[in-house]
Amino acid sequence: MKKNTFDLFRQLIYNKAGIALGEKKEALVAARLNKRVDSLNFQSFEEYYNYVKNDTNGDELVQLLDSISTNVTHFFREQQHFDFIANQLSDWYSHGQRRFRIWSAGCSSGEEPYTIAMTLHELFRDQSTDTRILATDLSTKILSRAINGIYSLRDMEKIPAKYVNNYFNKISIDDNIHYQISHECRSLITFQRLNLTQTPFPMKGPFDLIFCRNVMIYFDNDMRKKLLEDYHRLLKTGGYLLVGHAESLTGMLSGLKSVKPSIYLKQ
Numbered sequence: 001m002k003k004n005t006f007d008l009f010r011q012l013i014y015n016k017a018g019i020a021l022g023e024k025k026e027a028l029v030a031a032r033l034n035k036r037v038d039s040l041n042f043q044s045f046e047e048y049y050n051y052v053k054n055d056t057n058g059d060e061l062v063q064l065l066d067s068i069s070t071n072v073t074h075f076f077r078e079q080q081h082f083d084f085i086a087n088q089l090s091d092w093y094s095h096g097q098r099r100f101r102i103w104s105a106g107c108s109s110g111e112e113p114y115t116i117a118m119t120l121h122e123l124f125r126d127q128s129t130d131t132r133i134l135a136t137d138l139s140t141k142i143l144s145r146a147i148n149g150i151y152s153l154r155d156m157e158k159i160p161a162k163y164v165n166n167y168f169n170k171i172s173i174d175d176n177i178h179y180q181i182s183h184e185c186r187s188l189i190t191f192q193r194l195n196l197t198q199t200p201f202p203m204k205g206p207f208d209l210i211f212c213r214n215v216m217i218y219f220d221n222d223m224r225k226k227l228l229e230d231y232h233r234l235l236k237t238g239g240y241l242l243v244g245h246a247e248s249l250t251g252m253l254s255g256l257k258s259v260k261p262s263i264y265l266k267q
Contacts, residue, residue, distance in 0.1 A: 001030040001045045008049055009033075017065050017138060018197030018223040032067045066141045073108040075115050075159045078213065081242050082119050084263060085209055088240065089123055092208070099130040101207045103234070105196060106215035107135035110146030110181075111155070116211070117185040118167050134203065136194035147191050149181035197223060199230040206236035213262075214244035225252050232256060235266040 001009075006026045013019050021029065033045065042048045052060050076082060089100060100120075104113040113135035120131055137143050150171070156164060156179055168179040194201070196215065210231050216224045231241050232255050241256060241264045243249065249256070249264070256264040 001026060001033075005045050005049060006030075009045075012049070012053065013065070013068060016061060016197075017068075017195060018220075019065075019068065019218045020220045020223070021068075029068065033064070036063060036067055062140055066139045069139045069142070073111045073214075074155070074157075075111045075163075077112070077115075077158075078245060078262075081211075081213075081263070082115060084260065085116070085240075085242075086119055086123050088209075089120070093124070093127070093129070098128070100132075101205070102131075102133045102209045103203070103207045103211065104133060104135040105194075105210060105212040107137050107143075107146060107191070108139075109142050110135065110149055110191075111151075112211060112213070113146070113189050113191075114149065114167075114181050114185055117181075117188045118163050120188065121167065121184065131188060133189045134207075135189050135191050136196075137191075138193065138195055140193055143191055143193055149186055151179050151181075153177055153179075155179075196227055199226050201230055201234065203234060205234035206239065207234050208236060208239050210235060210239070210241050212241065212243055214246065216243065216247055216249075221252065224249070228252055228256070232266060237266055239266050240264065241266070 003026070006029060009029055010021045010025075013021060030045070033048065037045060037048045040048065040051070042051065052064050055061060092100070102116055104116060107113050113133050116133055120133075124131070135146065137146070150173070156168070159168075164179070167182045167185050169182060171178050171180050197219075212227070212231065216227065219227065228241075228249065235241060240259075243262050243264070245262045247262065249258075253264065255266060257267055259265045
């Protein structure tokens with residue numbers, strides 16, 4: 001891929017998805033787009049760029065972003081976050097709250113929102129609550145997998161046995177064992193495609209908890225600030241934003257107070 005072509009892709013991807021690709025990502029972008037170029041029988045990356053740019057319905061742009069997006073996650077990732085929300089939700093419940101709204105922004109293949117759902121079921125097993133989880137992602141391909149909620153044996157490795165037994169059904173696909181998340185967990189979640197760069201978001205809120213973990217590392221500071229402003233708008237007073245442990249929000253917080261590493265309170 002020529003440098004000027006790479007720069008065109010970089011700008012397009014930033015404008016449409018807020019993903020800031022470094023100058024050294026040229027080989028990565030070329031490798032990820034090569035299959036798409038071949039499948040459409042284009043002779044060059046330049047031809048493909050023009051095709052994406054002139055695609056009026058936006059379908060190919062989705063394919064491009066699906067190819068570029070990295071989706072790395074697993075169940076119970078950063079366990080302390082789920083311990084924290086269990087304690088916080090229990091406290092809210094003890095003070096009379098029965099309606100809970102949680103947003104998993106950048107939900108990838110579903111492991112995060114399903115972990116939240118399992119945590120909620122364990123917490124409110126015998127209680128009556130009005131609980132909903134919104135799970136959003138940019139990638140239509142990865143959202144399809146999340147909606148199906150089917151996972152391989154490898155995907156299940158970090159899940160405690162009691163959760164596997166209580167919230168998954170064993171199924172066979174092509175003579176291989178897989179596990180599908182239970183209906184009771186899936187019924188709590190609404191999956192939607194959402195581009196996090198297109199603020200303000202259409203949801204009304206307020207949310208009690210927003211998970212946006214290991215997402216903002218792909219954005220520049222201007223994009224992060226816009227995102228944090230809308231998270232602040234959509235969180236209830238006393239609600240929490242949870243980010244990845246590798247993410248720093250220093251100098252970008254507006255009305256959000258750090259209460260624990262990677263956990264922020266709306267005051």
